[in-house]
Amino acid sequence: MQFSAQEDITAPIDTVFDMVADFERFERMAMRRGVDVRRVDGPVPPAAGTTWETVLKIRGKPRQITVEMTDCRRPSILRFHSASKGMNGATVVELLALSQRRTRLSIDMSLAAKSLPARLLLQSLKLGQSRFRRQFQTRLSDFARELEERYMHGA
Template sequence: MQFLAREDIEAPINAVFDMVSDFERFERMAMRRGIDVRRSDSEAIFAAGTEWQTEFKLRGKLREMSVVMTDCDRPSQMRFEASSKGMTGLTSVDFLALSPRRTRLSLEMSLAAKTLPARLLLQSVKLGQSRFRKQLQSRLSEFARELEQRHLHGA
């Protein structure tokens, strides 16, 4: 199952890449939402091979997931692989300079089930696929507006 969302951002590509690659900020946001996030290494630099272990509740069950940055080509792309007991996911984040002050951010996610319970979970996602796609696009739009504000105010 694949999902794609795109959003244009009024900020230069390098600034957008820097803000999107502020993983410590994302880690703090996840923790505030009740997700336990631990980096596997203590390096301050984020590059291909950076790995996170996460624990979160989904549908009343505690789930564990490993996320690895598989590719980082500044300032054009980042790739991540996520795996859990029953599911795998690939996420691509692509950056395209539309002009010196405008960047297109594209997010592509694909999910695959490895077990029967994961297939059932994916099937339920497929049933609500259009709602999920709209929600993903809406969240990416909100995120893009936040990035524009951060860039504008130098945060």
């Protein structure tokens, strides 16, 4: 299953990259939402090879997911590979400078099942795919507006 979304942000590409690569902020946000997150290893600041172990509830069951940053090319690309007991995922975050003060943020995600229970989970996601895609785009739009606000107010 694959899905993607993109948003244009009124901020320079280097600034957007810094905010998107603020992993400590994302770790804190995830913890506030009940996700157990810990950085296992990797360089500081995070770069290719950095790994996180997470535990989150999906459909009421705790799922362990390992996320590894596989590529980090400033200021244009971040790639991640995720793996759980029955599923693998890939995420690509790409930034494109549209002008000196405008950046396009694109996110592509794909999920692949390795087991029958994971296939069933993916199948249920596919049934609600249009709603899921809308939510994904809405969250990315909200995130883009937040980045713009942080840029405008120098946060």
